[in-house]
Amino acid sequence: MMSLQDMTLKMSASPHLKSRRKTDWIMKQVVIALFLPLLAAIYFFGIRSLFMVIVGVASSVLFEYGFQKLRDQPIRINDYSAVITGMLIGLSVPVTAPYWTIIIGSFFAIVIIKQLPGGIGRNMFNPAVGARVMLKVFFSPWITNWVAPGADAVSTATPLESIGHFSKTVGEEVPGLWDLFLGVNLGGNIGETSKLMILLAFVYLVVRGVINMKIPLYYVGTVAVISSIYGGYSVDYMMTHVLSGTLIFAAVFMATDYTSGALTPTGQTVFAIGAGLLTIVIRIVFNFPGGVGFAILIMNALSPVIDKYLAPRIYGHKKRPKVSLAK
Amino acid sequence: MLNMKLKYKRQGAYTEERKSRTEKKSIIEAPLSEKMIYPMNMHIGKPAEPIVEVGDDVKMGQLIAEKQGFVSANIYSSVSGTVESIEEKPSMHGPHLAIVIKNDFKDTPAPALTSTQEDLTSQDKLSLIERAGIVGMGGATFPTHVKLSPPKGKAIDTLIINGAECETYSTADHRLMIESAEEIVAGIKELLTLFPIKQTYIAIESNVHDSVCALKQAIGDDERIQIKELETIYPQGAEKRLIKTLVNREVPSGGLPLDVHTIVANVSTVRAAHLAIQKGLPLMDRVTTVTGEPIKDPQNFRVRIGTPIQVLIDACGGFVEKTGKMLHGGPMMGKPITSGQVPITKGTSVISFLPKEEVKVDERTPCIKCAECLNVCPVNLQPILISNAYEQGDIDEAERLGAMDCIDCGNCSYICPANIPLLDNIRQAKTEIKARKEKSS
Numbered sequence: 126m127m128s129l130q131d132m133t134l135k136m137s138a139s140p141h142l143k144s145r146r147k148t149d150w151i152m153k154q155v156v157i158a159l160f161l162p163l164l165a166a167i168y169f170f171g172i173r174s175l176f177m178v179i180v181g182v183a184s185s186v187l188f189e190y191g192f193q194k195l196r197d198q199p200i201r202i203n204d205y206s207a208v209i210t211g212m213l214i215g216l217s218v219p220v221t222a223p224y225w226t227i228i229i230g231s232f233f234a235i236v237i238i239k240q241l242p243g244g245i246g247r248n249m250f251n252p253a254v255g256a257r258v259m260l261k262v263f264f265s266p267w268i269t270n271w272v273a274p275g276a277d278a279v280s281t282a283t284p285l286e287s288i289g290h291f292s293k294t295v296g297e298e299v300p301g302l303w304d305l306f307l308g309v310n311l312g313g314n315i316g317e318t319s320k321l322m323i324l325l326a327f328v329y330l331v332v333r334g335v336i337n338m339k340i341p342l343y344y345v346g347t348v349a350v351i352s353s354i355y356g357g358y359s360v361d362y363m364m365t366h367v368l369s370g371t372l373i374f375a376a377v378f379m380a381t382d383y384t385s386g387a388l389t390p391t392g393q394t395v396f397a398i399g400a401g402l403l404t405i406v407i408r409i410v411f412n413f414p415g416g417v418g419f420a421i422l423i424m425n426a427l428s429p430v431i432d433k434y435l436a437p438r439i440y441g442h443k444k445r446p447k448v449s450l451a452k
Numbered sequence: 453m454l455n456m457k458l459k460y461k462r463q464g465a466y467t468e469e470r471k472s473r474t475e476k477k478s479i480i481e482a483p484l485s486e487k488m489i490y491p492m493n494m495h496i497g498k499p500a501e502p503i504v505e506v507g508d509d510v511k512m513g514q515l516i517a518e519k520q521g522f523v524s525a526n527i528y529s530s531v532s533g534t535v536e537s538i539e540e541k542p543s544m545h546g547p548h549l550a551i552v553i554k555n556d557f558k559d560t561p562a563p564a565l566t567s568t569q570e571d572l573t574s575q576d577k578l579s580l581i582e583r584a585g586i587v588g589m590g591g592a593t594f595p596t597h598v599k600l601s602p603p604k605g606k607a608i609d610t611l612i613i614n615g616a617e618c619e620t621y622s623t624a625d626h627r628l629m630i631e632s633a634e635e636i637v638a639g640i641k642e643l644l645t646l647f648p649i650k651q652t653y654i655a656i657e658s659n660v661h662d663s664v665c666a667l668k669q670a671i672g673d674d675e676r677i678q679i680k681e682l683e684t685i686y687p688q689g690a691e692k693r694l695i696k697t698l699v700n701r702e703v704p705s706g707g708l709p710l711d712v713h714t715i716v717a718n719v720s721t722v723r724a725a726h727l728a729i730q731k732g733l734p735l736m737d738r739v740t741t742v743t744g745e746p747i748k749d750p751q752n753f754r755v756r757i758g759t760p761i762q763v764l765i766d767a768c769g770g771f772v773e774k775t776g777k778m779l780h781g782g783p784m785m786g787k788p789i790t791s792g793q794v795p796i797t798k799g800t801s802v803i804s805f806l807p808k809e810e811v812k813v814d815e816r817t818p819c820i821k822c823a824e825c826l827n828v829c830p831v832n833l834q835p836i837l838i839s840n841a842y843e844q845g846d847i848d849e850a851e852r853l854g855a856m857d858c859i860d861c862g863n864c865s866y867i868c869p870a871n872i873p874l875l876d877n878i879r880q881a882k883t884e885i886k887a888r889k890e891k892s893s
Binding site: 127128129131132133134135136137138139140141142143144146147148150151201204206244245246247331332333334335336337338339383384386388389390393436437438439440441442446447448449451 | 457458459460461465467468620692696702703704705706707762765770771773774775776777778779781783784785786787788789790791792804806808810811813814817818819820821822823826827830831832833834836837840846849852853854857860862863865866867868869870871875876879
């Protein structure tokens with residue numbers, strides 16, 4: 126019979142059990158969720174969507190591997206975070222975008238935004254959002270040619286251009302709300318058109334405990350409330366704001382990013398509402414359709430300060446602790 | 453199965469439950485050991501001092517070690533026999549002075565603590581609890597008479613009976629509530645005579661409904677005692693959390709439940725108080741779960757204090773697979789031990805054995821700021837920031853972040869997807885903060 130003397134007993138301190146949810150498990154859940162908008166993209170825009178995402182993933186993972194190899198750092202491509210970044214970039218451009226724009230975006234996201242500050246967990250900005258905004262600013266002619274699906278592939282204006290610039294009503298040329306929701310006959314970045322699929326992905330990530338649902342809800346909710354007030358309580362106007370552009374896609378997949386978001390519970394609320402406010406201000410005041418990207422980047426930059434002042438009140442204390450800016 | 457673990461700020465973690473191996477098993481008498489070991493440090497506070505000598509004959513229920521000062525507790529022999537030695541023996545806190553008694557298996561009883569149960573004043577009852585050597589039997593082992601002695605000006609108005617057994621494998625309190633509900637309720641009624649208590653709650657996790665039924669029956673129509681079924685979440689049974697959940701009061705930082713007019717006592721402790729007051733019995737036995745996947749036939753034992761763990765392992769039929777860790781306590785807060793000679797003490801509610809493959813150390817990866825350590829901290833700390841501050845050598849910052857308020861529950865290290873030793877770092881920070889305080893004073 127086995128006895129205690131035959132066994133080597135470990136002496137490390139408590140806790141002695143660990144949750145099975147590791148970083149790579151969490152990241153894999155996001156990858157799974159991203160397949161939903163990817164399927165919609167393939168359905169609406171064709172098989173090129175899949176190739177775009179493959180290019181994004183391959184280049185992101187390669188840049189990460191190359192960087193870590195050159196710097197003699199531990200190779201961490203197995204954590205799947207670069208896969209997410211690559212998928213997000215591939216899904217963040219229209220179907221007409223040349224493959225090289227995706228590769229440039231991946232380079233910027235992985236090397237400049239993520240690896241230079243120290244790699245996973247150390248980046249102040251969301252890599253995919255940074256890449257989107259960079260592409261939008263410098264490579265606009267190649268990536269803003271909105272193409273609606275269909276044989277004749279006519280370039281269309283985005284709905285946002287017709288509701289921006291202090292306009293309070295929805296123009297005639299804007300697609301119907303159902304089309305906006307389902308992504309039917311809609312131009313735009315390939316991953317963002319089907320709100321239905323993004324909502325399914327949202328539910329999946331919430332149920333798996335991967336994202337905190339309050340972040341997308343507060344973010345989109347803020348946009349809904351402000352646009353509703355601004356548009357004289359027009360449901361059409363409000364819903365067009367909510368369903369157009371990157372908002373819902375970014376609210377689910379980008380504003381919920383751990384590293385570039387806020388750490389504290391109240392900080393996360395402020396982060397989400399702040400992103401909503403900035404998005405609607407940029408859209409309405411500056412007539413700039415790329416509001417979501419800038420809004421998230423600005424909140425990314427503010428999040429350490431938000432966390433510093435909103436440190437949770439510790440049990441048994443009267444005030445929030447006074448803490449330094451997190452390093 | 454879809455695991456509904458939503459991500460949001462909560463009061464703990466949904467740790468894995470592994471109670472099924474013993475929750476349906478009735479409490480059985482543990483075999484008697486020939487050798488009984490009584491470490492002098494089986495409670496929090498000052499260790500007791502032996503008052504017997506090698507070669508002395510002792511009776512069952514005889515005082516063998518005396519409490520030293522207020523925060524300390526008496527120790528009684530749980531068998532009759534002869535004092536074999538007084539020497540250092542392995543204990544859950546490492547080697548410590550212990551009295552070893554050779555059992556004569558006659559159970560010759562010593563006189564009871566009191567000859568009369570009539571006309572006992574509150575003072576008499578408190579003194580019986582103190583003399584009986586009763587300590588917090590949920591695991592904290594804080595001397596109960598200290599908890600029951602509010603300083604002048606602190607009126608006690610709330611009594612919380614802790615039946616929220618939140619550790620992964622533990623079922624000892626669960627079984628006790630089913631099988632000794634009458635004694636527990638009798639103990640509660642005794643405590644109610646001691647203070648002008650306005651509200652009394654028995655806190656139970658919602659996963660042990662059968663014990664609720666037993667207690668309800670025992671309470672009958674006594675409206676003073678209310679049962680509260682709470683969410684099954686770790687560490688629901690942590691004293692500070694229970695007070696907040698049940699009466700919405702927060703024990704001030706560094707304070708005791710008395711500071712918020714509350715007494716929290718474990719169900720086993722209450723039963724022991726009942727036996728001391730009603731029968732004049734000192735604390736000599738307790739219920740202990742011996743369990744874990746490697747154990748062949750896990751059990752809930754009624755076991756004499758001082759029984760070496762090896763005796764219980766044998767009574768469970770030994771091992772069916774190799775164990776990687778033996779724990780005095782549960783996997784979340786238990787202390788690792790290596791010797792089967794470590795005895796069951798007053799606070800041993802469970803001895804857990806972990807399978808070998810579960811004790812491997814996973815590689816640490818970078819923090820991704822997932823915020824789960826904040827989400828599961830029952831006292832609202834930011835564990836990762838304390839850990840970072842400690843690793844950067846900034847002890848002041850660790851203190852500002854509330855390191856000293858940590859209750860050691862282990863949730864942060866448990867949940868961390870990057871395997872960062874958060875609690876280890878927080879403990880180290882605490883040690884350094886304490887050391888500095890002592891230096892400067």
